Amino acid sequence: xxxxxxxxxxxxxxxxxxxESDSRKLDPAAxxxxxxxxxxxxxxxxMTAIHRRVGVNIxxxxxxxxxxxxxxxxxxxxxxK
Amino acid sequence: MHGRRIRKPPxxxxxxxxxxxxxxxxxxxxxxxxxLLDGLPGGGLNITHEAIDRHIxxxxxxxxxxxxxGRDDQFRDWTYAALGAAANRFAYxxxxxxxxxxxxxxxxxxxxxxxxxxxxxxxxxGGVFSPLFSAFGPEPIKARMTIGEARVLVTSExxxxxxxxxxxxxxxxxxxxxxxxxxxxxxxGTIDLxxxxxxxxxxxxxxxxxxxxxxxxxxxxGTTGRPKGAVHVHEAVVxxxxxxxxxxxxxxxxxxWCTADPGWVTGVSYGVISPLTNGCSLIVDQAEFDVERxxxxxxxxxxxxxxxxxxxxxxxxxxxVEIARRFDLSRLRLIASVGEPLNPxxxxxxxxxxxxxxxxxxxxxxxGGIMISNFRSMDVKPGSMGRPLPGVAAGIVExxxxxxxxxxxxxxxxxxxxxRPGWPSMMRGYxxxxxxxxxxxxxxxxxxxxxxxxxxxxxxxFVGRADDVIxxxxxLIGPFEVESALMEHPAVAEAGVIxxxxxxxxxxxxxxxxxxxxxxxxxxxxKELLGHARQRLGPAVAPKDIAFRQNxxxxxxxxxxxxxxxxxxxxxxxxxxxxxxxxxx
Numbered sequence: 307x308x309x310x311x312x313x314x315x316x317x318x319x320x321x322x323x324x325x326e327s328d329s330r331k332l333d334p335a336a337x338x339x340x341x342x343x344x345x346x347x348x349x350x351x352x353m354t355a356i357h358r359r360v361g362v363n364i365x366x367x368x369x370x371x372x373x374x375x376x377x378x379x380x381x382x383x384x385x386x387k
Numbered sequence: 388m389h390g391r392r393i394r395k396p397p398x399x400x401x402x403x404x405x406x407x408x409x410x411x412x413x414x415x416x417x418x419x420x421x422x423l424l425d426g427l428p429g430g431g432l433n434i435t436h437e438a439i440d441r442h443i444x445x446x447x448x449x450x451x452x453x454x455x456x457g458r459d460d461q462f463r464d465w466t467y468a469a470l471g472a473a474a475n476r477f478a479y480x481x482x483x484x485x486x487x488x489x490x491x492x493x494x495x496x497x498x499x500x501x502x503x504x505x506x507x508x509x510x511x512x513g514g515v516f517s518p519l520f521s522a523f524g525p526e527p528i529k530a531r532m533t534i535g536e537a538r539v540l541v542t543s544e545x546x547x548x549x550x551x552x553x554x555x556x557x558x559x560x561x562x563x564x565x566x567x568x569x570x571x572x573x574x575x576g577t578i579d580l581x582x583x584x585x586x587x588x589x590x591x592x593x594x595x596x597x598x599x600x601x602x603x604x605x606x607x608x609g610t611t612g613r614p615k616g617a618v619h620v621h622e623a624v625v626x627x628x629x630x631x632x633x634x635x636x637x638x639x640x641x642x643x644w645c646t647a648d649p650g651w652v653t654g655v656s657y658g659v660i661s662p663l664t665n666g667c668s669l670i671v672d673q674a675e676f677d678v679e680r681x682x683x684x685x686x687x688x689x690x691x692x693x694x695x696x697x698x699x700x701x702x703x704x705x706x707x708v709e710i711a712r713r714f715d716l717s718r719l720r721l722i723a724s725v726g727e728p729l730n731p732x733x734x735x736x737x738x739x740x741x742x743x744x745x746x747x748x749x750x751x752x753x754x755g756g757i758m759i760s761n762f763r764s765m766d767v768k769p770g771s772m773g774r775p776l777p778g779v780a781a782g783i784v785e786x787x788x789x790x791x792x793x794x795x796x797x798x799x800x801x802x803x804x805x806x807r808p809g810w811p812s813m814m815r816g817y818x819x820x821x822x823x824x825x826x827x828x829x830x831x832x833x834x835x836x837x838x839x840x841x842x843x844x845x846x847x848x849f850v851g852r853a854d855d856v857i858x859x860x861x862x863l864i865g866p867f868e869v870e871s872a873l874m875e876h877p878a879v880a881e882a883g884v885i886x887x888x889x890x891x892x893x894x895x896x897x898x899x900x901x902x903x904x905x906x907x908x909x910x911x912x913x914k915e916l917l918g919h920a921r922q923r924l925g926p927a928v929a930p931k932d933i934a935f936r937q938n939x940x941x942x943x944x945x946x947x948x949x950x951x952x953x954x955x956x957x958x959x960x961x962x963x964x965x966x967x968x969x970x971x972x
Contacts, residue, residue: 324926325918337458339675345522345926346676346698346860347892366706370677 307360312382316375319355323348334375362386393734393744393767400764404632408765408774411633415777417811420629424664432598434624435511438663439471440593447639451668455500456684458674463500467663470503475591476584477508481539483587484563488513488594489601491535494649495519495528495542495550498673501567501580502649505541506659510602510621513594514539517604517616520650520862524925525550526872527614529558531606534616534818536560541580543568550925598622598811604818605652607752608865610855616818619755623656624664626756626812630776631661634748634760635692636721639666644684645694646672651862652752653725656812657694661756667692678706686714693719696726698860700733700745701891711740721763723748726861727893728849731769747772749847751835752863753827755812759847771846772839780807783841784832792830801850804839805832855949857886859894864928866949872923873898873930876916878906883939883947884930887956898930899952901939908935937972 317329320342327342339349353364353372362385364372372378405411425441426432442448448468456462465473481492492509494516496502502518509516517535519528528550532540537560542551544566552574555561565580566573573579596602603619631637635657643662647653662669670688674680676699685693703711722737722745729747737745748760749772759781761773775781783802784792795802813833817824827834838850857864866884873882881901886894900916902908913933920929940948943966951971954961 322914324921325914326922337675343522343921343926346702347889347895347931348926350891351931366678366702367710370679373677 307383307386309379309383312360312379312386313375315359316356316378316382319352319359320344322355323351332375336375337373338375338378339373356382360386391735391769393738393769395764395766403762403764404636404638405762405777406764408762412775412777417625417778417809420778421625421811423628423632424625427593427595429595430597431595432621432624433510433593433596434602434621434627434660435474435507436593437624437628438660439467439474439507441664442467442666443471447666450666452663453503453669453671454688455498455671456673465503470507472589473504473584474507474511475589476587477504478512478591478594479587480565480580480583481509481512481514482591482594486512486514486539486563488596489515490538491515491517491604492539492541493517493519493532493535493537495521495523495540495546496567496649497521497543498649498671499543499567500671501541503659503671504584506649506655508591510596511591511593513596513600515601515604516655517606518650518655519606520648520925520927521546522925522927523550523650524921524923524928525554526923527868527925527928529554530868531614531616532558532561534613535604535606539563539565541565541567544570544573544577547577548574596621599815601815603655603755605655605752605755607652608856608863608868609823610865611867612823612865614865614868615820615823617652617752617755617814618816618818619812620815623755623812624660626810627656627661628664629778630757630760631657631665633776634757634762635661635694635723636763637662637665637667637692641665641667641691641720642670642689642718643667643692643694644670644672644688644690646681646699647694647696647726647861652755653694656756676702678703678710682711682714682716685716685719689718691718692721692723694723694725696861697724697729697733698726698892700724700729700736703740704733704736705891708736708740716741719743722746723761725750725757727858728770728772734767734769744769749773749837749849751837753814753833753835754806754810755814756810758806758810768842768846771842771848773847774845775847779810781805781841781847782807782832783839784830784834786829786834790829792832792834798843799840799848801838801840803853804835804837804847806835807831808833855885857884857894857896859886859889859896859927860892862927864896869896869898869920869924869928869930870947872920873900873916875923876919878902878912879916881939881947883949883952885949885953885956887932887953895932896928896930897932897934897956899934899936899939901936938969940967940971941969942966943968
């Protein structure tokens with residue numbers, strides 16, 4: 307899976323949780339939770355959805371690496387290598 | 388339900404503010420609690436005077452009052468004197484614009500450094516402070532500011548543009564909007580808060596307030612109707628102060644971290660007022676929850692008393708006990724939790740992770756301060772909320788059809804948790820809702836709406852809610868507010884909203900929706916409704932899940948039977964169906 311594919315999947319899952327969010331305007335270095343108004347439950351749901359979708363197990367302690375879009379792509383790409 | 392009792396050997400907590408519970412209850416009087424504070428000449432009382440000015444006058448102005456930690460880990464410190472000066476500047480900002488005693492000042496801020504000066508300055512100027520949760524969407528904000536007749540709003544430029552500007556003109560009473568994090572060209576009709584503060588003097592004489600003058604309005608939700616603004620007066624500071632001493636064991640040298648958001652009552656009563664009246668140093672973290680960051684803050688800041696919430700504790704638990712042990716948390720003297728009942732496993736986990744149990748306590752927006760608590764010196768029964776604070780009389784009661792109530796004396800019998808009114812931080816009313824306020828009382832009791840039991844040692848055990856309100860991540864959500872927002876969508880004919888149990892958050896909001904003729908259920912429509920609700924209500928209130936039904940179960944009078952929706956969702960007994968007129972399909 308390349309970065310573009312990961313990015314597409316990640317944004318799709320955000321769209322399922324927060325359909326009102328406009329990910330085209332998302333700053334890839336911004337904290338998703340603040341930029342897209344995701345609360346803790348939304349973020350947990352996102353982690354579960356990503357796990358289901360790409361099969362990567364994300365331990366709680368790694369969550370901070372996925373707080374930004376750039377970070378999430380980097381993290382998932384590494385795990386999928 | 389009962390975990391293993393955690394014993395506190397006699398003598399272990401000799402330095403606690405409450406060494407012996409029975410003796411503390413016996414000796415306590417509210418008059419003496421009152422005497423712990425200074426008051427204003429002529430019988431006046433002002434929260435900010437007790438929180439700040441009293442310490443400055445007593446020569447403690449150079450002690451640290453607040454350490455604010457930014458997302459980037461940079462921190463800013465305020466001494467009592469500096470926080471007092473900032474509060475004075477904001478009080479002047481208000482007074483110089485004609486904002487006067489009794490005017491309502493709202494905030495819509497995250498954990499922003501400005502919040503503290505705004506809260507304390509408002510109370511100093513005689514104004515009424517009312518915080519809003521920054522994860523609210525435009526509709527909960529508008530509803531609360533309308534009920535509260537907001538004259539002033541302090542918010543960030545980003546929140547203002549997104550959540551307030553589109554409807555601002557509909558709020559006739561709103562005169563002044565102050566913005567933080569200003570871009571340099573504030574939107575029309577707003578004022579840059581930093582600039583206004585800078586041009587104001589650092590001295591301000593506290594506006595004289597009487598103990599019964601309104602100080603705070605905290606919004607909460609019921610099953611039906613609009614949000615309720617619970618009114619609290621300056622005298623509440625007596626409760627804030629003494630409950631902080633007794634339930635949280637606060638002392639002047641403490642570094643205290645209350646993780647509650649200042650948009651809710653806990654973040655004000657215990658995030659600001661109580662620790663300051665007790666002379667503590669506050670820790671505030673701007674960032675969102677992050678396991679390692681939290682442990683790092685506890686260690687680095689040498690936090691001595693930590694007041695947090697079950698959702699956070701359960702997220703820490705999920706990350707495992709090993710990570711907690713990597714940090715030196717030996718400074719922690721007391722860990723307390725509030726917001727919803729703390730499960731026995733979490734209490735026991737505290738022992739494993741920190742070497743001490745987590746002390747659950749219970750109170751609500753209406754009570755203004757902690758009412759029932761586990762105390763540092765008292766044995767903890769995991770799963771129990773503890774025993775009533777000294778000065779607070781609690782009971783378990785049963786409501787009768789004629790409106791009377793009877794106290795249930797038999798231990799471990801389920802009933803409604805009730806309190807004898809009379810403590811200083813009790814609400815004095817719901818704004819413009821005399822009838823709803825009166826309905827909270829019967830037979831000399833304040834009825835809390837929580838179902839509970841009391842054991843033979845006087846410990847209280849939470850059972851559930853007596854009504855349909857939803858508790859998610861410790862925040863109370865009124866189903867009616869959510870249903871109303873869904874009904875605004877053209878596809879929705881009826882909506883019923885319930886709380887569904889969830890291991891980390893306690894409950895999450897789920898909506899059942901029946902569509903109007905001409906609309907068909909689809910995944911696209913489900914997402915559209917989800918987005919619609921989130922946009923209006925914000926993530927804290929909007930449903931996390933929406934399910935379609937052809938028809939929702941209703942009573943003869945057309946009331947949607949949420950209890951039945953919930954029973955069916957959870958596979959529980961459906962109970963009495965005699966009022967069911969229109970069946971779910």
